[in-house]
Amino acid sequence: MAHRIISQIVITGSRVLGRAFAEAYRQASASQKYAAAAGKGSTGNTFTSSGLTLDEACKILNVPPPKGGETNMEQVMERFKLLFDQNDPKKGGSFYLQSKILRARERIELEVREAKETAEREQELRDGWKPKVFKDR
Numbered sequence: 067m068a069h070r071i072i073s074q075i076v077i078t079g080s081r082v083l084g085r086a087f088a089e090a091y092r093q094a095s096a097s098q099k100y101a102a103a104a105g106k107g108s109t110g111n112t113f114t115s116s117g118l119t120l121d122e123a124c125k126i127l128n129v130p131p132p133k134g135g136e137t138n139m140e141q142v143m144e145r146f147k148l149l150f151d152q153n154d155p156k157k158g159g160s161f162y163l164q165s166k167i168l169r170a171r172e173r174i175e176l177e178v179r180e181a182k183e184t185a186e187r188e189q190e191l192r193d194g195w196k197p198k199v200f201k202d203r
Contacts, residue, residue: 128145
């Protein structure tokens, strides 16, 4: 008699767990499809870790957007240091604002770095590939 009750509990429990896993899989699949569809519609102008666009980053730091991938990085760093220090939580500032300022600086740096790499690749394509030879070896 006891073995029958135990087996019914095990079977019922496995059914519940099986249904829960199946539902979780369906939800994960649906959210993955939704995220993929949302990713196709974006322009690729967002920083993936924070969702910060280049325009938002420039507005946060109050600097002009990079034109042709070039910007005054000294001005960006100056504004970053000023705003970062002003929003220090130890001085009564906001950690949230401080993190937004940091992400804005990273976003602008990423944009400039990508533009520089693209320009270097284009220059290499125009000039042809020239391997770097070290004479001391």
